[in-house]
Amino acid sequence: MSAAEQAGVASAGTRAERKPPVYARTVTVHGDPEAVDDGVAFLRDRVMPAVEGLPGYVGLSMLADRGSGRCIATTSWADEAAMSETAEQLRPLRARFAQILGGPPELQTWEIAVLHRVHEAPDGACTRVTWTRTDPDRVEQVLDAYRLSLLPRLEEMAxxxxxxxxxxxxxxxxxxSVTYADRETLERSRTDATAVREEFAAAMGSRILEVAEFDLVLAHLRVPETA
Incomplete structure (x- = not known):
């Protein structure tokens, strides 16, 4: 059965049982590769203590491409209201983070529609991120297919x-995003991941905009499973 067909058989009852969505704010900075460690230290020592006591906060993470200096910091929130209400309060910290890295901040907000963990990521873990665009009217179908068809195939990868x-x-x-235990397993997965990704995108009518690989340099997450 194809990804599209599997999505079509998802029952209304299954959808009703899903947990309320969690939300995320990402800050992307194309900065100086030599400043990455300073950015990590700032998130760990300054941002994390500032956000841990805020209502609705459920996690902080950072991805870094040490070769290009591209970094993505993500804060996660229990609901959309908590994310929105902290936006202005955290603006100075975002600005300082970008200043340390040496590039302008790009801010985006998201719904964390799916999150599935087999185990916590160890030190040295790496993450592959795929950015896509699809017809907004088909988003729910894509989510169903991701859960039913794509996620089990990803989970089988070493x-x-x-x-x-x-x-x-x-x-x-x-x-x-897919996180692997280390750089070696990330690199070994490239061929299979490319095939799975392109097959899924074609079945869903989605457009792959970009694929990038990062070190997972900070992961302090309490985001609940949603898959």
Whole structure:
């Protein structure tokens, strides 16, 4: 059965049982590769203590490409209201984070539609992120197919730790992340991951915008499973 066909058989009852969505704010900075460690230290020592006491906060993570200096910091929130209400409060910290890294911040907000962990990511874990665009009217179908068809295939790959799918339902944007135990298993998965990714995108009528690989340099997450 194809991904599209599996999505079509998802029952209304199954959808009703899903947990309320969690939300995320990402800050992307194309900065100086030599400043990455300073950025990690700032998130760990300054941002994390500041957000841990905020209502609705459920996690903080950072991805870094040490070769290009591209970094993505993500804060996760129990609901959309908590995310929105902290936006202005955290603006100075976002600005300082970008200043340390040496590039302008790019801010995006998302719904964490799917999150599935087999186990916690160890030190040295790496993450592959795929950005996509699909018809907003088909987002729910894509989510069903991701859970039923794609996620089990990803979980079979050596070194798999976790997978998440962030979406913007209004614009049809998606950011799918798969974390592996180390750089070696990430690299070994490339061929199979490419085949699975392209097959899924074709079945869903989605467009792959970009694929990038990062070190998972900070992961302090209490985001609940949603898959």
């Amino acid at each position: 070194g798999f730790c976790s997978a998440s799918l962030l979406v913007d339902r209004w614009e049809g944007r998606g950011a799918a």
